[in-house]
Amino acid sequence: MSKRTYNILFHLHTVSGIVISVALYIIFFTGSFAFFRDEIANWERGHTVESSEEIKLNFDETFQHLSKEKNLYSRDVELIHYYNEQNIGVNLGASKDTLLSKEDIAGSYFYLNIKDKSTTDYVSSYSLGEFLYRLHFFAQLPQPYGYYLSGFVAFFFLFALITGIIVHWEKIISNFYVFRPMSKLKTVWTDAHTALGVIGFPFQFVYAVTGAFFMLKLLLVAPTALTLYDGDDKKLYADLEYAHPEFDFQNTPLAKPVSIDALVQQVKDNWEGFRVNEVHVFNYGDTSMHVSVSGNLAYKDKINGYGYTIFNVANNSIHSVKDPTKKTSYLDAVKGIFFRLHFGDYGGYGLRIISFILGLIGCFVILSGVLIWLTARNKKNIPPKKKKFNETVVRYYLAICLSLYPITALSFILVQVINPAGMSLLYKFYFIGWLLITTLFILKKDNYFTNKYTLLSGSIIGLTIPIVNGICTGNWIWVSYVKGYDQILFIDIFWIVISIIGLLILRKMNASKKIQNH
DSSP states (O other): OOHHHHHHHHHHHHHHHHHHHHHHHHHHHHHHHHTTHHHHHHHHHTOOOOOOSSOOSOHHHHHHHHHHHSOOTTOOEEEEOOSSSSEEEEEEOOOOOTTSOHHHHOOEEEEEETTTOOEEOTTTTOOHHHHHHHHTTTTTSSTTHHHHHHHHHHHHHHHHHHHHHHHHGGGHHHHHTOOOTTSOHHHHHHHHHHHHHHHHHHHHHHHHHHHHHHHHHHHHHHHHHHHHSTTOHHHHHHHTTOSOOOOOOOOOBOSSOOOHHHHHHHHHHHSTTEEEEEEEEESTTBTTOEEEEEEEEOTTTOTTOEEEEEEETTTTEEEEEEOTTSOOOHHHHHHHHHHHHHHOOSSHHHHHHHHHHHHHHHHHHHHHHHHHHHHHTOSTTSOHHHHHHHHHHHHHHHHHHHTHHHHHHHHHHHHHHSSSOHHHHHHHHHHHHHHHHHHHHHHHTOHHHHHHHHHHHHHHHHHHHHHHHHHHHSOOHHHHHHHTOHHHHHHHHHHHHHHHHHHHHHHHHHHHHHHHHO
């Protein structure tokens, strides 16, 4: 590689990394916690559920319950398992019965608790797990701009990864084994940045690609629909299998009720290990009624085993089938593998814990890259005004990013002390608290102080989280262990481990600071 090419790639790597650094740090930090979205939500609510990617309930009883709440006749009714919670999503389509009032015709979306059959809307069921999950792709910003922002950040991160590997390629093996803790500061940060960057590269590459795909696919769909489908986006979504089929309403009630449970069981009997995670009823109670039962094979059997059966209820026949045991199509492979790789939900706790660690390593790589940028510009030949500007940029950067740790820990305290906290309070507490903590560290104008006390405060607060949970709910660690409250127990231990590691790192930092001072 010529020196000119090297310099171009090096500067592109540096500039692309610096520009997206804050947004990327937020994505990685909150995204790491999002691996345990369901555990956090269940911990907050005091629930525990069996770790299974399927709906477990009596469907006939559930539809009878829903019928008492709202007239289901002629509606499309969808029950879907989004997350590993006691709540499942219920989507009631608008009624096709034109004799009803506008209020009765309207559709609705809500969550149904599979244990007590209580219903809640999205806002009232909002959890800290949901908040952190959605923050990692900036869903709290006005949409679709938040999605696009996270998508472009992922895209430029991919660019930074590739240029970084090219820049370090010739010495990537030799430099990987080099660590010089007693050298000057820039050397220490460079060694850590290179080694951890290489370790986390496959993980970061996967998340850059899949993140860009999920958040920017809307931008790809629009021109595709205009050029290849003459503006018919419904046809495009149908070909991509993102849309449900449609059946003409006959306005003739069925002679006798249909057992949804029997249809679900028939599908499960056909494919061993099949997990039903969605039941969609078209034109409920009408002679045109169809029932779609869809789901996946267990991930240990087939990582991409999506399938469904659509039943024609009136004549007791099968309308269409997608066999999950057959060879996976290219379309299903792309969609399914991207989802599985991004969510990391196909390997149990072990994979998600590894992903969490690699996510935090990503945070450190981003952090070290910024500090390398600063120390490289802290030279005698740099004008004082420019040097001060560089230091100010990094001070703001560190304050914004590192403040995420204590405010996240404080939010875990909040949702137990005030339960349910609700969307509005959670938004105000997290964002205003984050702003106040950030402002405090910016005004202090000491990066070491910021690093030390965000780590110290976050770790101390983290150690109190299991205690607060025990006081507020009675679910002490030993109680959760005895009763088999796995999700609750996991989050309590999770915070203890994170906090202890944080304090150990802080101890090392203090020791290194003393050595440098001497």
